[in-house]
Amino acid sequence: MLKRLVPHPLLTLLIVVVWILLNGVSWGSALLGLVLGVAIPRFTSAYWPDRPRIRSPLMIVEYAAIVLWDIVVANFQVAYLILFRRGDTLRSRFVTVPLDLKTPEAITALAGTITMTPGTVSADLSGDGRALLVHCLETHDPEATVAAIKSRYETRLQRIFET
Amino acid sequence: MIATASMVSLIAIGAAMLLNLYRLLVGPDTPTRVLALDTLTINAIALVVLAGIFYDTTIYFEAALLFAMVGFLTTVAYCKYMLRGNVME
Amino acid sequence: MIGEIVITALIYLAAFFLFVGSLGLAKLPSLMQRLHGPTKATTLGIGSLLIASMLYFLLERGSLSIHELLITTFLFLTAPVTALMVANAHILRDTRDRKKLPPTGSAIGWAVIDGPPAEPSEQD
Numbered sequence: 404m405l406k407r408l409v410p411h412p413l414l415t416l417l418i419v420v421v422w423i424l425l426n427g428v429s430w431g432s433a434l435l436g437l438v439l440g441v442a443i444p445r446f447t448s449a450y451w452p453d454r455p456r457i458r459s460p461l462m463i464v465e466y467a468a469i470v471l472w473d474i475v476v477a478n479f480q481v482a483y484l485i486l487f488r489r490g491d492t493l494r495s496r497f498v499t500v501p502l503d504l505k506t507p508e509a510i511t512a513l514a515g516t517i518t519m520t521p522g523t524v525s526a527d528l529s530g531d532g533r534a535l536l537v538h539c540l541e542t543h544d545p546e547a548t549v550a551a552i553k554s555r556y557e558t559r560l561q562r563i564f565e566t
Numbered sequence: 567m568i569a570t571a572s573m574v575s576l577i578a579i580g581a582a583m584l585l586n587l588y589r590l591l592v593g594p595d596t597p598t599r600v601l602a603l604d605t606l607t608i609n610a611i612a613l614v615v616l617a618g619i620f621y622d623t624t625i626y627f628e629a630a631l632l633f634a635m636v637g638f639l640t641t642v643a644y645c646k647y648m649l650r651g652n653v654m655e
Numbered sequence: 656m657i658g659e660i661v662i663t664a665l666i667y668l669a670a671f672f673l674f675v676g677s678l679g680l681a682k683l684p685s686l687m688q689r690l691h692g693p694t695k696a697t698t699l700g701i702g703s704l705l706i707a708s709m710l711y712f713l714l715e716r717g718s719l720s721i722h723e724l725l726i727t728t729f730l731f732l733t734a735p736v737t738a739l740m741v742a743n744a745h746i747l748r749d750t751r752d753r754k755k756l757p758p759t760g761s762a763i764g765w766a767v768i769d770g771p772p773a774e775p776s777e778q779d
Contacts, residue, residue: 421725424721424722424724424725425722425725474695474698474699475699477695478672478695478698478699481675481679481691481692481695482671482672482675485675485678485679485682485683485692486675486678490682490683490684490685490688491684493683493688495685495687495688497687497755497756497757498757499757499758499759499760501760514735514739515732515735515736518694518734518735518738518739519694519695519698519731519734519735522691524687524690524691524694524738524742525735525738525739525742526687526739526742526743526745526746527739527742527743527746527765527766527767528765528766529759529760529761529763529764529765529766530759530763530764530765530766530769531761531763533759533760533761533763534759534760534761536756536757536759536765538687538690538742540688540691567659567660567663568659568662568663568666568711568715571662571663571666571667572666574667574670575666575667575669575670578670578671578673578674579670579673579674581674581677582673582674582676582677582678583677585677585678585680585681586677586680586681588681589680589681589689595686595745595748595749596744596748597686597741597744597745597748598686598689600741600744601680601686601689601690601693601741602680604693604737604741605676605677605680605692605693605697608673608693608697608701608730609673609677609697611701611726611730612669612673612700612701612704615701615704615705615708615723615726616666616704618708619666619707619708619711622715622716624712624718624720624722627720627722627723627726628722630722630726631722631725631726631729634726634729634730634733635729638729638733638736638737641737641740641741642736642737642740645737645740645741645743645744646740648744648747648748649740649743649744649747649767
């Protein structure tokens, strides 16, 4: 019964919180947010057949801290490359990152992380979802870049979303 | 001190928007122009937020939020058009 | 006083990164390289500018405004999607760059070019 009424509890919570932040803290906005938070997941649940499963929520905090730190470092690296290097002397190339992750949520998180961090942009996924196409702005050693992505982000995501 | 910083930053962001405009006009292919438009939107958001600090008012944040949403949707629609040939599927 | 210095530093940092991001877009020679400028530099630029704005209204006016947090979150979530879609469009349209792509490591190719493998259970 409860599962039919609230198919995605986390989504409901998110909608309520965002609605309150948008419209100011008051009972009226909380109530309207709750109505929307119940109605929207209810009417869109046909498109979301199963819930994403999160094994260890505490790991997300550690992961977010690492990614935020990497974003700051990445910005300074990319700024240096843009300001002090001529564009045609950069060794830019595509590399393939083979994936061990299986769930779509984990792969989405990994692709987003890769785009935000040091000199890499994720460009495409292979048809079967087993490899990610990544473009590096400057790399001496493609294998080392791939290994760094796998050890730094993928293993942590694997512990968060899968086991 | 903050007013001076806002003034200098307004000039810097204006220069950044001129660079985006240059890429938008020159850009050899369509994806480059879409990317230039997207960056122009992000710079416009920065300009709106900075104007909020400069004039000491919070009423501009709704405008910034709308810019962020509409800018994202426009970029996605353009890319969808380039990928599929039509926007709706 | 210290708050004022921090806010000023954050505003200058934001302006620097926004300018560098746009400079990268204008300066670098190929589209995939140009993509690196805006996706990174602008996110930290916008991020630090919005933190500066939050601190300003908190310290100078004494009122907490949360809209900045929403804008930051929204931009951080949408920036990778934008970059991915522009890269997809580039790979699909640029036949010279398409030949330079590395292999996927399995029999099935990249999704933009070859499309996802046909699933018999799902009707499209």
